Amino acid sequence: MRWLLGVVIASALLAVRAVSAGEWSVRVQDDAHRPVGDAVATLIPDAPLPAPAPRAPAATKIVDQKDETFVPYVQVLRPGDAVVFRNSDATRHHVYSFSAVKSFEFVLAPGEKSEPLMLDKPGIAAVGCNIHDHMLTYLYVSDAPNIGVSGPDGVIGFPSLPPGRYTLRVWHPQLHPGRAELTQVVQISDNVSAPPLSVTLPLLPDPRTRMDREHMEY
Amino acid sequence: MKRRVRAALMLIALVAIPLANAQDITVHAYLDARLVAAPDMTSWTRGGVGKTRYGTADDGLRFGGAAVAIAIQATPSWLAFADVQYQTTDRSTLDVIEAYLRYRPVSTTPWRASVKVGAFMPPVSLENDGVGWTSPWTLTPSAINSWVGEELRAIGAQGQLEWRGKRQTLALSGALFKDNDPTGTLLADRGWSVSDLTYGMGSKLRVPDAYARVFGDPDHTRYNPFQEIDGRWGWYANLAWQAPGYGQVQLMRYDNRADPAAHTVYEGSADVFAWHTYFWSLGARTDTGAVTWIAQAMDGGTRIDPVPGLGVETRFRSAFLLVGWNLGAWRPALRVEHFSTGKRVNGSPTGRGESGNAVTAALNWRPRAWLRVTGEVLRVIGDRSELKALGLPTHFAQTQMQLSARLLY
Numbered sequence: 001m002r003w004l005l006g007v008v009i010a011s012a013l014l015a016v017r018a019v020s021a022g023e024w025s026v027r028v029q030d031d032a033h034r035p036v037g038d039a040v041a042t043l044i045p046d047a048p049l050p051a052p053a054p055r056a057p058a059a060t061k062i063v064d065q066k067d068e069t070f071v072p073y074v075q076v077l078r079p080g081d082a083v084v085f086r087n088s089d090a091t092r093h094h095v096y097s098f099s100a101v102k103s104f105e106f107v108l109a110p111g112e113k114s115e116p117l118m119l120d121k122p123g124i125a126a127v128g129c130n131i132h133d134h135m136l137t138y139l140y141v142s143d144a145p146n147i148g149v150s151g152p153d154g155v156i157g158f159p160s161l162p163p164g165r166y167t168l169r170v171w172h173p174q175l176h177p178g179r180a181e182l183t184q185v186v187q188i189s190d191n192v193s194a195p196p197l198s199v200t201l202p203l204l205p206d207p208r209t210r211m212d213r214e215h216m217e218y
Numbered sequence: 219m220k221r222r223v224r225a226a227l228m229l230i231a232l233v234a235i236p237l238a239n240a241q242d243i244t245v246h247a248y249l250d251a252r253l254v255a256a257p258d259m260t261s262w263t264r265g266g267v268g269k270t271r272y273g274t275a276d277d278g279l280r281f282g283g284a285a286v287a288i289a290i291q292a293t294p295s296w297l298a299f300a301d302v303q304y305q306t307t308d309r310s311t312l313d314v315i316e317a318y319l320r321y322r323p324v325s326t327t328p329w330r331a332s333v334k335v336g337a338f339m340p341p342v343s344l345e346n347d348g349v350g351w352t353s354p355w356t357l358t359p360s361a362i363n364s365w366v367g368e369e370l371r372a373i374g375a376q377g378q379l380e381w382r383g384k385r386q387t388l389a390l391s392g393a394l395f396k397d398n399d400p401t402g403t404l405l406a407d408r409g410w411s412v413s414d415l416t417y418g419m420g421s422k423l424r425v426p427d428a429y430a431r432v433f434g435d436p437d438h439t440r441y442n443p444f445q446e447i448d449g450r451w452g453w454y455a456n457l458a459w460q461a462p463g464y465g466q467v468q469l470m471r472y473d474n475r476a477d478p479a480a481h482t483v484y485e486g487s488a489d490v491f492a493w494h495t496y497f498w499s500l501g502a503r504t505d506t507g508a509v510t511w512i513a514q515a516m517d518g519g520t521r522i523d524p525v526p527g528l529g530v531e532t533r534f535r536s537a538f539l540l541v542g543w544n545l546g547a548w549r550p551a552l553r554v555e556h557f558s559t560g561k562r563v564n565g566s567p568t569g570r571g572e573s574g575n576a577v578t579a580a581l582n583w584r585p586r587a588w589l590r591v592t593g594e595v596l597r598v599i600g601d602r603s604e605l606k607a608l609g610l611p612t613h614f615a616q617t618q619m620q621l622s623a624r625l626l627y
Contacts, residue, residue, distance in 0.1 A: 091242055091291070092242055094294040096324045096326055097326070098325065098382075103327075104326065130323075130325075176462070176463045177385040177462055178384075204463045207462065212587075213246055213348075213626035213627065214348045214349075214352070215354060216246060216289075216347055216349065217347055218297070218299055218320075
């Protein structure tokens with residue numbers, strides 16, 4: 001019954017979900033109950049864990065450009081990680097960002113890769129292409145101990161969560177600007193077989209409208 | 219003017235093409251054929267006073283038009299763009315709707331500046347953003363954007379400054395232009411139309427034959443709307459606001475600053491005037507779920523002083539509301555609009571003008587990316603008291619039906 005105790009002591013302002021330790025997942029859906037990909041969930045323990053997981057070594061992540069689309073739409077990085085932009089299109093791209101996290105620009109010829117770009121502080125950087133305004137991607141830089149991105153099925157898995165009380169935050173690029181991201185307190189118990197937590201995000205339409213044969217938008 | 223457009227196209231070819239890789243050249247095109255059930259009133263495109271593109275003798279299979287738009291990304295900052303169309307309504311013409319060079323360097327701040335030089339559409343329309351100034355919602359654009367497609371073009375330079383915030387984007391653009399002195403002629407002589415016949419540089423517009431017989435030169439009913447007569451620069455300024463989740467709003471002021479007393483000889487006719495044309499335009503667009511709403515209003519005037527001491531001004535107004543449903547391959551759209559003109563002489567209303575309403579219902583079907591099939595019914599109804607002086611009935615009530623197949627590339 002430790003999970004029940006967790007519920008009782010939860011914050012009065014935030015809803016608390018009690019779930020089991022071990023394998024746990026969040027299922028993200030939109031208002032129409034369709035699974036939402038590219039949502040980022042972070043779980044931050046309210047109290048320091050007795051044995052925090054060792055910090056992973058810095059990694060280099062790839063953001064590709066295919067069919068005038070950045071792939072992936074959202075790339076998660078840790079502070080100290082680097083990103084490489086790769087142009088897999090047959091046309092030139094001009095990748096840039098003016099975000100507070102990092103401002104940069106790369107002109108990439110077809111088949112070319114950028115130099116690794118190190119991101120050293122947490123935050124979200126919107127990245128565009130100055131040639132193709134409809135191209136958009138996000139670099140989500142976070143030092144949260146537990147972080148994941150939803151796939152097309154809307155599921156974000158957290159493989160081995162120690163028991164404890166966490167603050168869950170779920171972000172998506174199409175959340176209404178200026179509105180707070182979804183925040184919820186969850187209590188992880190040492191029971192097993194907890195069902196996934198379903199969260200619903202009201203999303204704006206996808207802004208990555210490609211240049212259609214009926215919309216030129218130059 | 220033709221020489222300037224030709225020079226602009228040559229400049230684009232000389233500057234842009236050698237700098238661009240083949241992969242940086244984008245081509246889009248359309249080809250349209252349609253079945254037409256036309257109203258029994260001679261269309262303005264045949265010298266009549268009918269408001270629609272098609273009228274008497276236009277029933278049957280028609281060539282709707284074709285256009286090719288080429289964009290050349292010469293360097294990461296320089297874009298060359300040209301939109302060329304072929305039309306057979308009115309008369310066969312191959313003409314240039316837009317041809318310009320754009321310089322837009324990257325900015326790693328929220329501010330981004332760009333400059334456009336050449337011949338281009340002022341950013342009036344929230345309807346027409348397709349190849350050949352077409353609309354994805356209906357075959358026939360609103361009366362406002364029908365007129366823009368007929369007579370409005372800027373040949374000059376436009377500067378734009380954007381501020382891109384997290385919640386909203388603001389864009390202020392301003393242009394100095396020439397070669398648009400006769401704009402307004404049609405609104406005064408013919409009134410508004412609801413027609414998708416766009417004119418480019420190289421084509422000539424036609425005033426109603428009956429008007430030319432009574433007030434003008436019956437042997438010369440055509441004029442080039444894109445010519446310079448008085449040597450003055452015109453200007454426009456446009457402020458656009460866009461916010462995700464809310465939509466966009468844009469406000470424009472246009473003034474061609476034409477000298478209303480200036481006129482020129484054109485193909486033997488001495489009555490092509492510089493019409494001093496000015497207007498405000500306010501447009502907005504928003505989405506509620508799968509439904510898109512577009513509204514626009516225009517209020518302005520156009521004036522000539524045909525003889526010293528005589529100022530003839532036509533005030534014009536129009537507004538529309540369009541609602542479109544984005545249902546995947548199906549895209550129904552409905553538009554209602556009102557339009558009017560009123561003539562004043564030396565500032566005093568004459569009681570002459572027009573007032574009308576139009577309803578357009580269209581059903582678009584995109585079974586393939588390269589095919590659009592559209593069925594459209596357009597009803598225009600109103601009165602044009604101006605026609606009394608020409609000995610014509612003043613009431614008009616027209617229904618035009620079209621079934622179009624449009625190939626898209």
